[in-house]
Structure formats: C-alpha cells, structure tokens
Amino acid sequence: MGQQEQMYSHYDVNSMSFNPAYTGMKGQFSALALVRRQWTGFAGAPNYNTLNVEQPLNSDFAVGLNISQGSIGDFKNASPLRELHIGANLGYHKTIADGIRLAVGVRLGYYAYNLNLTQLDVKDPNDPDFQNSNYSISAPMAGFGTLLYSEKFFIGFASPQMIFLNTADNNYTYNSKLHYYATGGYVFDLTDKFKSKVTTQIRMVEGAPIQADFNLHLIYLDNISVGSFVRTEGDIGLMISGDISPKWRLFYSWDSKIQPLNEYVRNSHEFGLKFQLPTKNWYREVLPRYF
Numbered sequence: 458m459g460q461q462e463q464m465y466s467h468y469d470v471n472s473m474s475f476n477p478a479y480t481g482m483k484g485q486f487s488a489l490a491l492v493r494r495q496w497t498g499f500a501g502a503p504n505y506n507t508l509n510v511e512q513p514l515n516s517d518f519a520v521g522l523n524i525s526q527g528s529i530g531d532f533k534n535a536s537p538l539r540e541l542h543i544g545a546n547l548g549y550h551k552t553i554a555d556g557i558r559l560a561v562g563v564r565l566g567y568y569a570y571n572l573n574l575t576q577l578d579v580k581d582p583n584d585p586d587f588q589n590s591n592y593s594i595s596a597p598m599a600g601f602g603t604l605l606y607s608e609k610f611f612i613g614f615a616s617p618q619m620i621f622l623n624t625a626d627n628n629y630t631y632n633s634k635l636h637y638y639a640t641g642g643y644v645f646d647l648t649d650k651f652k653s654k655v656t657t658q659i660r661m662v663e664g665a666p667i668q669a670d671f672n673l674h675l676i677y678l679d680n681i682s683v684g685s686f687v688r689t690e691g692d693i694g695l696m697i698s699g700d701i702s703p704k705w706r707l708f709y710s711w712d713s714k715i716q717p718l719n720e721y722v723r724n725s726h727e728f729g730l731k732f733q734l735p736t737k738n739w740y741r742e743v744l745p746r747y748f
Contacts, residue, residue, distance in 0.1 A: 464505075468640065469748045471509065474523050476617065481560075483733070485643060487509075491506070501529065502529075503533075522546070523564075532577065543597070547562060548560055570593070577590070601616060606748075609644045614638070614640075620633070641670075642656035651676065694713070704733060708729030709726070709727065
C-alpha cells in the first residue's frame with residue numbers, strides 16, 4: 458500500500474529519471490549518480506540509488522539510460538524488498554522560437570520487485586502464511602514526456618511508466634498506478650554575480666494526495682548554488698551544489714518532516730556527483746544550464 462516510484466529532492470538535476478524529454482537538453486554528454494538515504498533514524502527506511510547517462514546524437518536527437526535501484530525493509534535473515542528500474546530514453550528537441558525549444562521524449566524499459574521471506578524465523582514453520590514467501594514481480598515499462606525550455610525557464614509534464622500490471626495470487630497482489638509529474642522553473646538575474654532560481658515539481662497518483670515541492674535557489678557566478686524548499690504535508694529542506702572542476706559537480710541536500718511532528722521520519726540525505734563533457738563545436742551550445 459506504499460509508494461511505487463522513487464522520490465528525490467534534487468528533481469531539477471535528476472529530471473531524466475521521471476521525464477524522458479530531458480534527455481539531451483544540455484546538449485552534452487553527462488552522467489549523474491544520485492543516492493538518497495531516507496529517514497536515517499528509522500530501521501528499514503527506503504534507500505534509493507540512481508544513475509543517468511545521456512548523449513546527444515546531433516542537434517535534435519539524444520539518447521539516454523536511467524538505472525534506479527532501491528531497497529526497503531530491515532530483517533534479521535530475510536532480504537528486504539528490492540526494486541530495479543532500467544529505462545532507455547530517446548529525446549527529440551526542436552527550436553520553435555528564438556531561444557525556445559520544445560522537446561518530446563519516450564522511454565522503454567523494465568522494472569522488477571523482489572522480496573524473499575523464506576529465511577524469516579517463524580514460531581511455526583508449518584504456518585501456511587509463511588510457505589513459499591518469495592515474491593517476484595517484473596514487467597516491461599514505457600513512458601513519455603514533454604518539455605518547453607529556454608536558457609532561463611522550463612515547463613515539463615511526464616508519465617514515466619504507462620504499462621499497467623495487475624498481478625494476484627495467494628501470496629500477494631500488485632496493481633501498478635499511473636504517476637504524473639509536472640515541473641517548472643525560472644532563473645532571475647539579480648546582479649552580475651548573483652541569480653535566483655525558483656522551481657516546483659507536482660506529483661500526482663491516482664488514489665493518493667497531490668504532493669508538491671517549492672524550491673528557491675541563490676546562484677553565485679553560475680557555479681555555486683544554495684537553496685531551500687518546502688514540501689506539502691510538512692517537510693522542509695536545504696540543498697547546496699557546486700562545480701569542483703569544469704567537468705565535475707557535487708550535490709547535497711537534507712530534508713525532514715516537521716508537521717505533524719514525527720521523530721521517526723526525520724533527516725533524509727541526498728548525495729550526488731555529475732560528470733559532463735564540453736559541448737562539441739558542431740552542436741548547439743547554450744551554457745550555462747541552470748536545470
């Protein structure tokens with residue numbers, strides 16, 4: 458009865474995970490690794506890892522790969538719930554006005570969930586509820602996304618997983634849900650050295666409350682960013698990122714629930730590292746990118 462899709466505070470740099478239209482947006486080869494450790498004081502809390510790799514093919518087309526892995530649960534002997542998502546993306550970008558581009562993207566891939574409870578210590582080994590307690594679900598997935606953007610703004614909408622899977626037997630039931638993501642942001646010039654960036658992501662799932670993040674960043678010299686955010690349902694967070702070289706960038710964020718006050722679901726952390734190559738001469742060059 459819990460969430461099916463992973464959630465990250467750094468959604469503006471991890472955009473390809475949920476919207477394939479972001480593939481190739483930056484016009485350069487890049488690879489992003491992002492780790493989320495959620496509710497660090499709570500045993501069995503979700504741990505998420507994702508890797509995004511993208512490569513432009515020409516001025517309009519780009520390909521990308523997203524691999525996401527997660528684990529939930531904490532058992533003495535049995536394995537926790539493990540999930541794996543692998544998606545191949547194709548993005549198409551077209552200039553529709555001066556400095557404004559429209560992108561569409563598609564995703565094809567595979568996801569799997571696995572939970573092995575046969576090693577649990579049980580009082581009655583013959584209890585039928587604990588017989589054949591290995592749960593494994595796998596299915597293909599397909600998604601789509603759209604994106605309108607320039608150097609200073611972006612608006613996107615996507616559904617990354619659109620193949621329904623309904624599975625049921627004596628041990629478990631699984632019913633996949635459509636997830637929708639709407640994102641947007643704008644960069645304002647403050648001085649010759651400082652800019653501000655405002656972004657939002659709205660997450661919508663059938664049968665669940667709508668959730669949204671609202672972020673505000675201060676950018677210094679286009680390579681250091683400090684920001685804060687609020688999340689509906691009572692979460693707050695802080696984040697920082699910066700270039701350590703022309704090819705490498707570091708990310709960190711902290712978030713915690715404050716309302717309702719709950720000591721068990723505080724203190725989530727994200728760590729990220731991004732590698733990118735300079736844009737080739739034959740390819741469009743719109744730098745720096747703020748999202």
